[in-house]
Amino acid sequence: MMRIPLTMLLSAALAMAHAQDGTLLPRAAVVRMVLENHPVARQAGLRTAMGEATEQSARGGFDPLLTAGYNEKEYADKDYYSLFDAGLKVPTWYGVELLGGYELNSGEQLDPMDLTPGDGLVKAGVSVSLGQGLFIDQRRATLKRALAYQRAAEGERQQMLNTLLFLVLSDHTDWTAAYQGLQVAREAVELTRVRYQAVKGSFVGGDRPAIDTLEAFLQLQDRQLRMQQAELNFRNTGLRLANHLWDPQGRPLELAEGTRPDTAELSITGIGLPSDTLVAYAQQVHPQLLQARARLEQLDVDRRFRAELLKPQLDVKYMFLGDGGAATGEQGPTLLDEGRQLGVGFRMPVPLRRERGELTLAKLRMTEAELGLARDRTVIGNRVRERLNEAATMRDQVELGASAVANYRGLLNGESQRFAVGESSLFLVNVREVSLLEERLRQVDREARLVKAVFAAEQEAGVLWSNALRAP
Numbered sequence: 277m278m279r280i281p282l283t284m285l286l287s288a289a290l291a292m293a294h295a296q297d298g299t300l301l302p303r304a305a306v307v308r309m310v311l312e313n314h315p316v317a318r319q320a321g322l323r324t325a326m327g328e329a330t331e332q333s334a335r336g337g338f339d340p341l342l343t344a345g346y347n348e349k350e351y352a353d354k355d356y357y358s359l360f361d362a363g364l365k366v367p368t369w370y371g372v373e374l375l376g377g378y379e380l381n382s383g384e385q386l387d388p389m390d391l392t393p394g395d396g397l398v399k400a401g402v403s404v405s406l407g408q409g410l411f412i413d414q415r416r417a418t419l420k421r422a423l424a425y426q427r428a429a430e431g432e433r434q435q436m437l438n439t440l441l442f443l444v445l446s447d448h449t450d451w452t453a454a455y456q457g458l459q460v461a462r463e464a465v466e467l468t469r470v471r472y473q474a475v476k477g478s479f480v481g482g483d484r485p486a487i488d489t490l491e492a493f494l495q496l497q498d499r500q501l502r503m504q505q506a507e508l509n510f511r512n513t514g515l516r517l518a519n520h521l522w523d524p525q526g527r528p529l530e531l532a533e534g535t536r537p538d539t540a541e542l543s544i545t546g547i548g549l550p551s552d553t554l555v556a557y558a559q560q561v562h563p564q565l566l567q568a569r570a571r572l573e574q575l576d577v578d579r580r581f582r583a584e585l586l587k588p589q590l591d592v593k594y595m596f597l598g599d600g601g602a603a604t605g606e607q608g609p610t611l612l613d614e615g616r617q618l619g620v621g622f623r624m625p626v627p628l629r630r631e632r633g634e635l636t637l638a639k640l641r642m643t644e645a646e647l648g649l650a651r652d653r654t655v656i657g658n659r660v661r662e663r664l665n666e667a668a669t670m671r672d673q674v675e676l677g678a679s680a681v682a683n684y685r686g687l688l689n690g691e692s693q694r695f696a697v698g699e700s701s702l703f704l705v706n707v708r709e710v711s712l713l714e715e716r717l718r719q720v721d722r723e724a725r726l727v728k729a730v731f732a733a734e735q736e737a738g739v740l741w742s743n744a745l746r747a748p
Contacts, residue, residue: 302538307744313522320436327429334422337415341365357383373403396600407590417581424573431566437741444520445731451513452537453724458510460716461503468499542723558737559653568649575642582635588624663733670726677719684712
C-alpha cells in the first residue's frame with residue numbers, strides 16, 4: 277500500500293474543504309505535524325545535538341597535540357644560540373601519553389644540556405602517572421560526565437515531548453468531543469424541526485390546538501440555541517488546537533473551514549487501555565528518572581575523581597633518543613638507540629584538607645541524589661497508578677453511560693409513539709428528548725475524559741512520546 281507523504285497529508289487536512297463533510301484531520305496526522313514542525317519539538321531535538329556537542333568537546337581532551345618552538349639570539353656579531361623543538365603528544369584513555377619529538381640546537385653560548393647532534397635529536401617515549409591520575413584524571417572525568425550529560429539531555433528531550441504531546445492530544449480530544457457534541461445538537465434541531473412541521477400540519481388539519489404549535493416552535497428555538505453554543509465550542513476548541521500547528525518553515529497554521537476530526541477516536545474500542553505493567557515500566561524508563569540517573573553518574577565520576585586526588589602525584593617519563601641523521605639514511609647513526617632520558621616527579625600536599633573536604637562533599641551529594649531518585653521512583657509509580665485508576669473508572673462509566681443513552685432513547689421512542697396516537701403530550705415528549713440530549717452530551721464528555729485519562733497515564737509514565745511515534 278502506498279503511503280501518502282506527510283506534507284501532502286497535512287496540506288490537505290489544512291486546506292479549504294471542498295467535500296460536503298469536510299476534510300478529515302485524524303489524531304495521528306496532528307501528532308506527526310507537531311513532532312516535525314512544532315517549535316517545542318524542535319527545541320527538544322536541540323537537546324540531542326547539545327549532548328552530542330558536549331561529548332565531542334570532551335573527547336577533544338584526547339586529541340593529539342602538535343607543538344613547535346623556535347628561539348634565536350644574536351648579539352654583537354655573535355651567534356649566541358638557536359633552539360628548535362617540535363613534538364607530538366598523544367593522550368590515551370588509560371592515562372598513558374605517547375610522546376615524540378625532534379630537537380635541533382646550535383650556537384656559541386649554547387647550554388651543554390641543550391646540545392644535539394648535527395642532524396638533530398629524535399626522541400620518542402611515554403609519560404605515565406603511577407599515582408594520582410592512574411585510574412581517572414581530569415580528561416577521563418570530563419568525558420564520563422559528558423556521556424552522562426548526553427543521557428540526561430535525551431531524558432530532557434523525552435520529557436519535553438511528553439509534556440507537549442499531552443497538551444496537543446488533550447486539545448485534539450476536546451476538539452473531537454466538541455464536534456461530536458455539535459453533531460448531537462444538529463440531530464436534535466433536525467428532529468425538533470420535523471416534529472414542529474408535523475404538529476403544525478396537525479394544527480392546520482384541526483387535530484392539534486394552537487398551543488401545541490407554539491410549544492413545538494419553542495422547542496425548536498431551544499435546540500437551535502443549543503446548536504449555536506455547540507458551534508461556538510467547536511470553533512474555539514479548533515482555535516486552541518491550531519495553536520499547535522506549524523508548517524515546515526516555522527509559520528503558524530489555521531484550521532480551514534470544514535476541517536473535522538474523526539469521531540471514532542472517541543470510541544472505547546478506538547483506544548487501548550494501559551495495563552498495570554505500565555507502573556514497573558515507568559519506574560525504569562521515565563525521562564525524569566533518566567535525568568536523575570545521569571546526574572547520579574556525574575556525581576559518581578566526581579566522587580571517584582576527588583578520591584583520586586588524595587593520592588600523591590608520581591609521574592614517570594621515559595624517552596628513547598636517537599640521531600636525526602638516521603632519518604635521512606646516513607650511515608652510522610641509529611634511530612632511537614643511542615641514548616635514553618628518564619624523568620620522575622613526586623608531589624603531595626599535606627594534610628590534604630581541601631581534597632578530603634571536596635571528597636566528603638561529593639559523597640554527600642551522591643547520597644542526596646540517591647535519596648531523590650528513590651523518592652522520584654515512588655512518586656512516579658503512585659502517579660501512574662492514580663491515572664490507571666481514573667482510566668479504569670472512566671471505562672466503566674462510559675460503558676454504563678452507553679446503556680443509559682440506550683434506555684433514554686427507548687423512553688423517547690415510547691413517548692413519541694404514545695404522542696402519535698394521542699395518549700401523551702408534547703410536553704412529555706420534550707422532557708424525554710431533553711433527557712436523551714443531555715445524556716448523549718454527558719456520554720460524549722465521558723468518552724473524552726476516558727481518552728484523556730489514557731493519555732494522562734502514558735504521560736505520567738513517560739511513554740507518551742514513544743507511543744505517539746509508533747502510531748500509524
